[in-house]
Amino acid sequence: MKNFFYLLLAILVSCSSPQNENREGKTGSVLLKNAKILRGDSTPVIENGNILIENGRIAEVGAGVTGQGAEEVDLSGKTVMPAIMCTHAHIGVVKDTTASGANYTRENIIRQLKKYASYGVLHVQALGTDRPLLFQNGLYDSLRNGSGEGARLISAGFGFNVPQANVNPSSTQGLVYRPSSASQVPAEMDSLAKLGINTVKIWVDDFNKTVPKMNEEVYHAIIDEAHKRNMKVAAHVYYLADARRLVADGIDFLAHSIRDSVVDDALLAMMKSKDVVYIPTLSLDKFAYAYGGETEWINDPFFKESLEPGVYEMISSEKYKNDTKNSPAYARNQNAFKIAMANAKKIFDYGIKVALGTDSGAFPIRTQGFAEHLEMQLLSEAGVPVSDVIAIATNNSAQALGLRDFGTIGAGKVADLLVLDADPMQDIKNTRKIFSVYKAGVKVK
Numbered sequence: 069m070k071n072f073f074y075l076l077l078a079i080l081v082s083c084s085s086p087q088n089e090n091r092e093g094k095t096g097s098v099l100l101k102n103a104k105i106l107r108g109d110s111t112p113v114i115e116n117g118n119i120l121i122e123n124g125r126i127a128e129v130g131a132g133v134t135g136q137g138a139e140e141v142d143l144s145g146k147t148v149m150p151a152i153m154c155t156h157a158h159i160g161v162v163k164d165t166t167a168s169g170a171n172y173t174r175e176n177i178i179r180q181l182k183k184y185a186s187y188g189v190l191h192v193q194a195l196g197t198d199r200p201l202l203f204q205n206g207l208y209d210s211l212r213n214g215s216g217e218g219a220r221l222i223s224a225g226f227g228f229n230v231p232q233a234n235v236n237p238s239s240t241q242g243l244v245y246r247p248s249s250a251s252q253v254p255a256e257m258d259s260l261a262k263l264g265i266n267t268v269k270i271w272v273d274d275f276n277k278t279v280p281k282m283n284e285e286v287y288h289a290i291i292d293e294a295h296k297r298n299m300k301v302a303a304h305v306y307y308l309a310d311a312r313r314l315v316a317d318g319i320d321f322l323a324h325s326i327r328d329s330v331v332d333d334a335l336l337a338m339m340k341s342k343d344v345v346y347i348p349t350l351s352l353d354k355f356a357y358a359y360g361g362e363t364e365w366i367n368d369p370f371f372k373e374s375l376e377p378g379v380y381e382m383i384s385s386e387k388y389k390n391d392t393k394n395s396p397a398y399a400r401n402q403n404a405f406k407i408a409m410a411n412a413k414k415i416f417d418y419g420i421k422v423a424l425g426t427d428s429g430a431f432p433i434r435t436q437g438f439a440e441h442l443e444m445q446l447l448s449e450a451g452v453p454v455s456d457v458i459a460i461a462t463n464n465s466a467q468a469l470g471l472r473d474f475g476t477i478g479a480g481k482v483a484d485l486l487v488l489d490a491d492p493m494q495d496i497k498n499t500r501k502i503f504s505v506y507k508a509g510v511k512v513k
């Protein structure tokens with residue numbers, strides 16, 4: 069009986085070891101050789117170095133690093149950077165040209181996490197549109213700890229929005245909390261905390277005067293009750309005045325750009341002193357108006373392959389172009405993007421922590437995988453130096469998510485790596501020239 073137990077244990081251990089899958093019959097670990105290495109932090113670029121991976125983690129990195137008996141992979145001419153992380157995404161709700169809670173199935177979630185992984189994105193934080201099935205039968209645990217397929221998932225569970233009459237439960241926000249007063253918040257926060265989540269999502273916006281905005285008393289209570297339970301709060305935000313009140317109230321993440329006004333010094337100082345993380349989601353604001361005109365990416369296979377079926381036909385049609393251009397929101401959206409770009413630069417320059425987020429997966433045009441690479445391009449176009457853009461997409465985002473084992477190429481970190489055919493320091497769009505992706509030292513198929 070005891071022997072049988074040890075046999076069972078040995079089988080379990082060998083099945084769960086990421087290193088094992090990598091061996092392909094060879095013994096030992098993996099040595100990635102002769103690559104340019106962008107470590108994701110402020111340390112200098114390694115022009116020609118090696119990375120030794122053991123048991124899914126980086127054991128050593130640098131020029132001349134060797135590994136006795138390791139499987140060697142020659143990466144001459146390639147550039148290696150940490151895998152990308154997206155701190156504002158949505159999972160499972162889009163399918164084809166629709167966005168709906170009815171699309172939220174285990175299969176759809178895993179399909180999308182695999183798509184992110186194939187684009188070099190190995191962590192996504194889903195902000196507030198998840199559904200109970202994620203928290204059943206161990207699904208969330210397996211997706212969060214990386215033993216499931218695709219990108220690792222961090223969930224904010226069910227977010228908080230304003231009361232609304234006749235909410236359709238199968239709409240994307242059909243299951244979010246909708247407290248009508250601050251007194252309802254503690255019980256709702258208790259039920260959310262039971263899911264084992266770290267971040268709470270709130271929406272504070274009137275969506276161009278189409279819905280009532282969450283009142284300050286309610287979001288004040290949400291922030292307080294979340295903090296009491298060691299959870300952080302991420303706010304959907306649009307207006308400067310709301311950002312100012314949220315920051316004063318203790319918000320942890322501004323999960324979109326401030327898009328109505330350029331930020332002033334008083335808010336910058338308050339964001340900095342309170343360690344607020346800013347997630348610009350510039351790609352969302354670009355997608356909101358881009359197809360009213362010409363885009364440089366519309367026929368790029370890297371973009372097209374990221375799209376859900378039917379979306380290319382939709383966005384490239386004359387009708388879609390005209391509807392976008394003639395929409396009363398067109399000028400507002402163009403202007404919002406301009407202000408968002410200016411604010412991203414100003415906030416970055418002030419030394420406030422910026423993390424990468426896109427809102428990909430909330431709607432079909434916010435396409436998962438491509439959006440994260442476009443976001444890096446837009447941060448660069450906003451004036452953020454490329455080395456900092458890479459840090460934003462990796463180390464800063466890992467820190468924002470509280471993931472100490474991820475985000476840089478350094479000894480002890482999990483070997484989540486993106487291997488590129490060209491160097492993004494020369495052109496940020498080179499992050500799209502993906503040669504291979506490693507998740508915990510195992511090549512993603």
Ligand SMILES: [Zn+2]
Pocket residue numbers: 156157158195427430
């Ligand atoms: Zn979102």
